[in-house]
Amino acid sequence: xxxxxxxxxxxxxxxxxxxxxxxxxxxxxxxxxxxxxxxxxxxxxxxxxxxxxxxxxxxxxxxxxxxxxxxxxxxxxxxxxxxxxxxxxxxxxxxxxxxxxxxxxxxxxxxxxxxxxxxxxxxxxxxxxxxxxxxxxxxxxxxxxxxxxxxxxxxxxxxxxxxxxxxxxxxxxxxxxxxxxxxxxxxxxx
Amino acid sequence: xxxxxxxxxxxxxxxxxxxxxxxxxxxxxxxxxxxxxxxxxxxxxxxxxxxxxxxxxxxxxxxxxxxxxxxxxxxxxxxxxxxxxxxxxxxxxxxxxxxxxxxxxxxxxxxxxxxxxxxxxxxxxxxxxxxxxxxxxxxxxxxxxxxxxxxxxxxxx
Numbered sequence: 001x002x003x004x005x006x007x008x009x010x011x012x013x014x015x016x017x018x019x020x021x022x023x024x025x026x027x028x029x030x031x032x033x034x035x036x037x038x039x040x041x042x043x044x045x046x047x048x049x050x051x052x053x054x055x056x057x058x059x060x061x062x063x064x065x066x067x068x069x070x071x072x073x074x075x076x077x078x079x080x081x082x083x084x085x086x087x088x089x090x091x092x093x094x095x096x097x098x099x100x101x102x103x104x105x106x107x108x109x110x111x112x113x114x115x116x117x118x119x120x121x122x123x124x125x126x127x128x129x130x131x132x133x134x135x136x137x138x139x140x141x142x143x144x145x146x147x148x149x150x151x152x153x154x155x156x157x158x159x160x161x162x163x164x165x166x167x168x169x170x171x172x173x174x175x176x177x178x179x180x181x182x183x184x185x186x187x188x189x190x
Numbered sequence: 191x192x193x194x195x196x197x198x199x200x201x202x203x204x205x206x207x208x209x210x211x212x213x214x215x216x217x218x219x220x221x222x223x224x225x226x227x228x229x230x231x232x233x234x235x236x237x238x239x240x241x242x243x244x245x246x247x248x249x250x251x252x253x254x255x256x257x258x259x260x261x262x263x264x265x266x267x268x269x270x271x272x273x274x275x276x277x278x279x280x281x282x283x284x285x286x287x288x289x290x291x292x293x294x295x296x297x298x299x300x301x302x303x304x305x306x307x308x309x310x311x312x313x314x315x316x317x318x319x320x321x322x323x324x325x326x327x328x329x330x331x332x333x334x335x336x337x338x339x340x341x342x343x344x345x346x347x
Binding site: 138 | 233234236237238239240241242244245248250253254255256257259303305339342343344
């Protein structure tokens, strides 16, 4: 008999280059329109979030108009977004994944992810996620927890926030730090 | 019309189909049937970012998530493309559709960690030459490559 009890987590769904990504909603502080040019960090509520452009991190072209995949996430719109990611209060530091290099495992956990679009919030059965297949042997193993096949045939990639953060702490001081812009019309992500 | 059994008797020592033949990179290749789980249409591909450009993305096949691997690139023939595949096909001709654009079909391997790889055309089941050797085979036999890939996939490896 199949055990139907699976971990369900409320997740924020993000789009980058037509692929749908999910990050635990508890990690998401808010969403903002991305300023242009992109600064090195975002200052929000007295906290500095180091900027991580997921297109750049993933080696994708900056402005390619990715065609919408069948049932997939849209490509970049005219305006990209930033989601501020921070470890939820009271949450224990996650055990470093075996794939994480020691430097990355100790990386900062406050990051501002630059994404193409914010698709919304959704409870996901993350317990049904599967690890990346073994042919994925590069840095992607520290970027992603795994992938979640959805009922409609699409696949959602589960982000590992601690694996996206640069190993180095953001440089202190105002240089390269932009104050957070006004929130997007949709308001905060959570 | 002869039944399969009768055809077998009539053929005497005729070889049984031993490989699935297909076209990758405009060249005929083949895989032993024991390593083939099936042929499927390539549906939606989730292009998961990867350092290795051979990793084209992920597909869902019968509820399982499979990596779509560009064997043409792994074989040194450049990225997957369907152009010009027909000329390379032997007299048997293709039995699968030949895509005008990107490959529409993939072959799924039978291994603990299955992979899928796109092909430009499926030539069908073929018998290995009587001597069983690969030297005289009109297809490049990809068994060693698939076995290596499956081993690489194995987390215990």
